[in-house]
Amino acid sequence: MYIVQIASECAPVIKAGGLGDVVYGLSRELEIRGHCVELILPKYDCMRYDHIWGLHEAYRNLSVPWYGGAITCSVECGWVHGRVCFFIEPHSQDNFFNRGCYYGCDDDNMRFAFFSKAALEFLLQSNKRPDVIHCHDWQTGLIPVMLHEMYKYYGMEYQRACYTIHNFKHQGMGGVETLQATGLNRPEYYFQYDKLRDNFNPFALNFMKAGIVYSNAVTTVSPNHAWEARTSEIGCGLGHTLHLHQDKFQGILNGIDYDFWNPEVDRYIPSNYNKDTFDKKFDNKKALQERLLLRQEDKPIVAYIGRLDNQKGVHLVHHAIYYALNKGAQFVLLGSATEPGINAQFQHEKQFLNNNPDVHLELGFNEELSHLIYAGADMIVVPSNFEPCGLTQMIGLKYGTVPIVRGVGGLVNTVFDRNYDENLPPEKRNGFVFYQSDNAALESAMGRAIDLWNYSPEEFRELAIQGMEYDYSWNIPGGEYVEIYDWIRHKW
Numbered sequence: 402m403y404i405v406q407i408a409s410e411c412a413p414v415i416k417a418g419g420l421g422d423v424v425y426g427l428s429r430e431l432e433i434r435g436h437c438v439e440l441i442l443p444k445y446d447c448m449r450y451d452h453i454w455g456l457h458e459a460y461r462n463l464s465v466p467w468y469g470g471a472i473t474c475s476v477e478c479g480w481v482h483g484r485v486c487f488f489i490e491p492h493s494q495d496n497f498f499n500r501g502c503y504y505g506c507d508d509d510n511m512r513f514a515f516f517s518k519a520a521l522e523f524l525l526q527s528n529k530r531p532d533v534i535h536c537h538d539w540q541t542g543l544i545p546v547m548l549h550e551m552y553k554y555y556g557m558e559y560q561r562a563c564y565t566i567h568n569f570k571h572q573g574m575g576g577v578e579t580l581q582a583t584g585l586n587r588p589e590y591y592f593q594y595d596k597l598r599d600n601f602n603p604f605a606l607n608f609m610k611a612g613i614v615y616s617n618a619v620t621t622v623s624p625n626h627a628w629e630a631r632t633s634e635i636g637c638g639l640g641h642t643l644h645l646h647q648d649k650f651q652g653i654l655n656g657i658d659y660d661f662w663n664p665e666v667d668r669y670i671p672s673n674y675n676k677d678t679f680d681k682k683f684d685n686k687k688a689l690q691e692r693l694l695l696r697q698e699d700k701p702i703v704a705y706i707g708r709l710d711n712q713k714g715v716h717l718v719h720h721a722i723y724y725a726l727n728k729g730a731q732f733v734l735l736g737s738a739t740e741p742g743i744n745a746q747f748q749h750e751k752q753f754l755n756n757n758p759d760v761h762l763e764l765g766f767n768e769e770l771s772h773l774i775y776a777g778a779d780m781i782v783v784p785s786n787f788e789p790c791g792l793t794q795m796i797g798l799k800y801g802t803v804p805i806v807r808g809v810g811g812l813v814n815t816v817f818d819r820n821y822d823e824n825l826p827p828e829k830r831n832g833f834v835f836y837q838s839d840n841a842a843l844e845s846a847m848g849r850a851i852d853l854w855n856y857s858p859e860e861f862r863e864l865a866i867q868g869m870e871y872d873y874s875w876n877i878p879g880g881e882y883v884e885i886y887d888w889i890r891h892k893w
């Protein structure tokens with residue numbers, strides 16, 4: 402099969418969070434299975450060019466219709482750790498992707514509406530006719546619409562669209578101008594509730610809703626989240642739309658790329674290990690303590706890695722720091738906040754805790770350091786308010802770092818409580834789970850984890866090794882995506 406992935410991120414060259422990991426990991430798995438995969442991405446000025454090999458011009462003067470005129474783009478091609486990626490670079494005063502950031506601009510909706518249009522034009526003009534176009538998140542939600550309403554008539558009638566939602570919270574909104582710019586026009590048609598009109602704001606078009614309505618198959622990133630999104634407020638207003646389209650909607654648990662996230666071969670950590678050489682994990686713990694100037698004492702290290710925003714339960718992350726310190730543990734945080742208020746709060750916290758030898762807060766994005774933390778910490782806490790899948794707990798498991806998670810979304814599908822999970826025998830359990838989003842609930846799980854480390858170290862070690870035995874690679878989800886692709890190719 403010939404599959405094109407279109408997304409706003411692909412790790413490690415463009416990574417703001419988990420979306421990038423998934424786009425890369427899934428593409429790699431599909432190629433291993435013998436499919437031909439290409440990626441189309443924006444050419445941001447701030448992406449990690451050091452991860453691209455052989456960047457060269459692939460298409461000159463791609464003319465992309467925009468607002469009745471056209472914007473000329475160049476398309477460059479390069480290999481990102483073996484994956485063929487096409488980077489679209491528009492030449493216009495809008496400077497869509499030369500802003501020193503991936504997201505967070507006032508005109509994000511227009512930036513990615515343009516990217517979506519340009520990606521389709523590139524496929525059309527370069528005569529690429531993939532079997533499946535796989536789009537991700539709100540940034541590419543308009544692609545299935547344009548494919549069905551426009552490009553189908555220009556010679557792309559056999560291309561099928563699969564759409565994956567990684568985060569319902571960010572849906573992308575536009576207005577009439579989006580229709581004018583992309584050439585979709587016809588507001589009276591698209592502003593209908595069974596098309597793009599937002600379910601709650603009658604004056605807005607919703608990009609994510611567009612992707613759901615117009616794609617041949619829609620997925621989100623775990624079975625439990627698929628259920629939550631359809632039946633509760635976690636769908637952020639799209640529950641009804643998902644319900645209407647439930648026949649083509651399902652949850653597929655993300656995988657982890659074990660070539661990249663694997664303590665046995667990880668080149669960013671000083672001491673490689675696996676479950677048979679688990680004790681070498683301790684060398685990484687020492688290295689982590691040294692690197693972050695933590696007190697070199699035999700204490701458990703609790704870590705948090707992730708974006709710092711309300712989704713991630715920042716109030717509980719904050720509480721976890723102080724609770725760990727109170728229980729005599731150490732705490733390491735690696736995170737970045739885009740919201741100024743949350744950023745200021747953690748900057749303040751960092752200053753306040755600066756002289757404490759048992760805690761380190763690293764505010765910013767640091768891929769290399771994240772590997773050392775996964776390898777060096779004993780536990781990783783994921784207290785999310787909602788979590789479509791969550792990668793950090795799965796990476797933690799692979800590194801023998803015991804997850805302590807809130808039982809929501811994909812965390813429910815991946816972490817099984819050592820003491821209370823009744824569905825699995827004790828030797829299959831792999832972490833600690835709590836359910837409410839208050840301090841007491843967090844403490845109930847963190848307390849059990851830290852106590853086990855302190856008072857029954859052998860049992861803690863066993864639990865960590867049980868976690869390492871789980872296979873959360875792309876092997877199973879890769880097969881599930883292929884089944885979906887096959888289904889949409891033959892059904893429609």
Ligand SMILES: Nc1ncnc2c1ncn2[C@@H]1O[C@H](COP(=O)(O)OP(=O)(O)O[C@H]2O[C@H](CO)[C@@H](O)[C@H](O)[C@H]2O)[C@@H](O)[C@H]1O
Binds near residue numbers: 420768789791792
């Ligand atoms: N400051 C930092 N420095 C270095 N690395 C950092 C970092 N902050 C985060 N990371 C890394 O980024 C990834 C984050 O994974 P998450 O599952 O938390 O994704 P996120 O919530 O962004 O994405 C959404 O998409 C993913 C993928 O579908 C879903 O798993 C998730 O639930 C959904 O919210 C991990 O690889 C982590 O190590």
